[in-house]
Amino acid sequence: MSIGIWIFIIFFIYFGTAPLISHFVYKSLKFSKLPQKKRYIGFWVRFGAGVADTFILVVVGFVLGFLIQIILYDTNFGPGSDYILGIVISWSYFCLSHSSKYQATIGMKMCKIKICDQNFKKITLGRATLRYFSAPLSGIIFLIGFLMIGFTKKKQGLHDLITKTLHINK
Structure with a gap:
C-alpha cells in the first residue's frame, strides 16, 4: 500500500474513532434541566483555564523530559517516543483530573469550573478519554469546534456535544 493510504488510515483512527464510539454510546442520553444556582461557563473563562493548564503541562513535560534524559542517559527509544510520552502525560493529566472527585484540572479549579455529564454527575474515565x-x-477546521462554545445554548464545544458533557460554575 502507498504512504497516502497509511496516512488516511492513521488520520481516520486518530480523529474518527473517539467521536464514533461516543456517538453510539451516548446518543440515547437526555440532558436534565439546570439547577437554579448553577450556570454554564463560556468561552473566555474556559480559554483562561486552558492557558493555565497548558502552562502546567509544559513545565511538567520539561521537568519529566529532563529527568528521563538524566536517568536514561544515551538511550534512544526510537522516533516518536517523545510524542507518545507527551500524549500519555497530557491524557493522564486531563482525563484523570476530569474523572476525579474534583471534576477539574488545576486551571479549571483556578477559574471555578467543574465538568459534569448531562445529569450534573461526575464523568467516568471512559467518557473523559473519549472527550x-x-x-x-x-x-481541525479553523478551531470552529472550540468557537462553538461562545454560540451554543449550553456553552458546549463540538467535543462536548459529542460526549454530552457540560462545564458549570462550582
Missing part, C-alpha cells in the same frame, strides 16, 4: 480524543476534531 480527550474528540477534542482534536474541534480544532
Whole structure:
C-alpha cells in the first residue's frame, strides 16, 4: 500500500474513532434541566483555564523530559517516543483530573469550573478519554469546534456535544 493510504488510515483512527464510539454510546442520553444556582461557563473563562493548564503541562513535560534524559542517559527509544510520552502525560493529566472527585484540572479549579455529564454527575474515565480524543476534531477546521462554545445554548464545544458533557460554575 502507498504512504497516502497509511496516512488516511492513521488520520481516520486518530480523529474518527473517539467521536464514533461516543456517538453510539451516548446518543440515547437526555440532558436534565439546570439547577437554579448553577450556570454554564463560556468561552473566555474556559480559554483562561486552558492557558493555565497548558502552562502546567509544559513545565511538567520539561521537568519529566529532563529527568528521563538524566536517568536514561544515551538511550534512544526510537522516533516518536517523545510524542507518545507527551500524549500519555497530557491524557493522564486531563482525563484523570476530569474523572476525579474534583471534576477539574488545576486551571479549571483556578477559574471555578467543574465538568459534569448531562445529569450534573461526575464523568467516568471512559467518557473523559473519549472527550480527550474528540477534542482534536474541534480544532481541525479553523478551531470552529472550540468557537462553538461562545454560540451554543449550553456553552458546549463540538467535543462536548459529542460526549454530552457540560462545564458549570462550582
